[in-house]
Amino acid sequence: MLTTPARTLSGVLAVLAAVASAAATPDSLPPQQHSHRTTSASAGCGKSHKPGYHYYNEHGNFSIISGGLSRYYSVQVPVAYDASETHALIFDYHGNSDTSTEQHNNSQYYNYAASQDYVVIYPQGLDRHWEGPTYAVAGIDDLQFTTDLLAHVQAQYCIDSDRVYGKYQVQSVYMRPLLTVMQYVSSFSETVWWDITQGLHLTFGQASGKSNGGGFVDTLACSDHGDSFAAFAMASAALYTDVNRTDCSKKHAIIESHGDQDTVIPYRGGQGSGGPLPNVGEWVSWWGERNCGEDAEAQTSGDLGGYNITSYSCSGFENVTQHYHFAQLGHCWPNGFGDNYDAVHLTSQHCSEVRVLDYTPVVLDFFGRWDLKCAPKK
Numbered sequence: 140m141l142t143t144p145a146r147t148l149s150g151v152l153a154v155l156a157a158v159a160s161a162a163a164t165p166d167s168l169p170p171q172q173h174s175h176r177t178t179s180a181s182a183g184c185g186k187s188h189k190p191g192y193h194y195y196n197e198h199g200n201f202s203i204i205s206g207g208l209s210r211y212y213s214v215q216v217p218v219a220y221d222a223s224e225t226h227a228l229i230f231d232y233h234g235n236s237d238t239s240t241e242q243h244n245n246s247q248y249y250n251y252a253a254s255q256d257y258v259v260i261y262p263q264g265l266d267r268h269w270e271g272p273t274y275a276v277a278g279i280d281d282l283q284f285t286t287d288l289l290a291h292v293q294a295q296y297c298i299d300s301d302r303v304y305g306k307y308q309v310q311s312v313y314m315r316p317l318l319t320v321m322q323y324v325s326s327f328s329e330t331v332w333w334d335i336t337q338g339l340h341l342t343f344g345q346a347s348g349k350s351n352g353g354g355f356v357d358t359l360a361c362s363d364h365g366d367s368f369a370a371f372a373m374a375s376a377a378l379y380t381d382v383n384r385t386d387c388s389k390k391h392a393i394i395e396s397h398g399d400q401d402t403v404i405p406y407r408g409g410q411g412s413g414g415p416l417p418n419v420g421e422w423v424s425w426w427g428e429r430n431c432g433e434d435a436e437a438q439t440s441g442d443l444g445g446y447n448i449t450s451y452s453c454s455g456f457e458n459v460t461q462h463y464h465f466a467q468l469g470h471c472w473p474n475g476f477g478d479n480y481d482a483v484h485l486t487s488q489h490c491s492e493v494r495v496l497d498y499t500p501v502v503l504d505f506f507g508r509w510d511l512k513c514a515p516k517k
């Protein structure tokens with residue numbers, strides 16, 4: 140789909156032309172500008188969908204087969220869904236013991252105008268868990284489920300893609316031998332090669348989640364399966380798979396919120412119900428260093444009225460790691476109106492009383508800043 144022989148041939152001709160003129164140098168890479176709309180479309184373009192929240196169609200609940208099992212999901216189709224235009228994509232993961240519909244009502248993306256460009260997918264965990272903690276169902280591969288579901292969504296919906304440059308994106312069987320030949324005949328780096336061939340168009344999404352779902356979003360960020368996502372957002376993340384800095388060697392745009400009074404995933408770490416947990420503040424510094432290097436320094440906001448923000452920035456990557464620390468909040472997706480799922484059901488965590496900040500528009504803002512081209516990747 141991405142690299143037809145014809146496209147490859149034109150790429151080769153373009154490279155030969157460039158070799159002849161010797162005009163291409165690494166300095167000639169285009170600026171990595173942010174843009175949601177691209178000219179390339181996913182296979183699902185042309186298929187229409189009814190706006191609104193859905194978890195079933197005329198054939199029953201939405202599901203795919205992954206790892207030999209039926210795996211379920213639900214979807215929010217934006218009001219202005221247009222089958223002929225590409226849309227941005229969010230995968231939003233629920234907490235332990237919860238459902239996709241509960242997470243739909245927790246993040247409430249649909250309440251915000253900034254979500255109107257997004258198709259939001261709510262995957263359902265097997266037995267309501269995600270892999271990582273000891274309480275998850277043994278042997279379930281939710282990373283593969285994510286990749287399988289992403290492929291399914293791309294085939295069903297019209298989703299944004301980005302032109303991506305780089306070695307790790309070389310996937311086509313047609314491309315590999317040609318790339319070898321071209322490297323032989325030219326001294327250009329692969330990055331320049333992709334510059335000349337205009338890169339590959341890859342569809343991508345953003346990932347978010349709460350608690351066990353937030354921890355899984357971190358697991359995803361640290362895995363190659365996460366390379367199809369531009370940015371990662373969590374609330375009260377259950378970070379069972381990321382307990383020291385060297386656990387993860389990726390660079391990614393990360394935002395997390397955590398309540399200081401969280402009694403399910405305590406801010407200062409320790410033994411959780413699914414294994415050992417890191418200190419959240421330390422985990423934030425690990426992501427700061429993963430993205431910006433060992434000498435990375437945090438910027439702290441000071442008290443903003445019941446919460447503060449820690450940010451890491453480095454060349455080209457402003458606020459690439461961000462952390463919202465709430466003084467009085469428990470184990471919640473922070474909600475400004477006190478009516479989301481946590482606010483209504485998790486009363487013991489003070490979710491409805493602490494209305495200092497609405498986290499969802501913060502997340503949408505963060506997602507709006509990152510796509511596959513401009514986000515850090517490794």
Ligand SMILES: *[C@@H]1O[C@H](CO)[C@@H](O)[C@H](O)[C@H]1NC(C)=O
Pocket residue numbers: 194195199200238
């Ligand atoms: C479909 O999903 C809903 C919501 O999760 C659930 O209540 C219902 O039992 C499911 N139906 C089937 C046939 O799986």
Ligand SMILES: *[C@@H]1O[C@H](CO)[C@@H](O)[C@H](O)[C@H]1NC(C)=O
Pocket residue numbers: 244247478479480483
């Ligand atoms: C979902 O959230 C709305 C508020 O936006 C609330 O009125 C409704 O009762 C919630 N539904 C469920 C099932 O929690």
Ligand SMILES: *[C@@H]1O[C@H](CO)[C@@H](O)[C@H](O)[C@H]1NC(C)=O
Pocket residue numbers: 382383385386
């Ligand atoms: C990091 O954590 C892993 C377990 O996830 C452990 O095997 C490893 O020894 C730890 N490394 C350090 C430096 O603590």
Ligand SMILES: *[C@@H]1O[C@H](CO)[C@@H](O)[C@H](O)[C@H]1NC(C)=O
Pocket residue numbers: 440448450457458
């Ligand atoms: C980065 O974060 C700082 C502090 O919160 C804020 O003042 C600034 O506007 C942010 N920049 C971007 C691009 O989000």
Ligand SMILES: *[C@@H]1O[C@H](CO)[C@@H](O)[C@H](O)[C@H]1NC(C)=O
Pocket residue numbers: 399439440441442446447464465466467
């Ligand atoms: C941020 O807020 C938390 C919770 O109130 C507090 O413990 C921490 O010291 C604050 N950090 C900064 C840098 O102000």
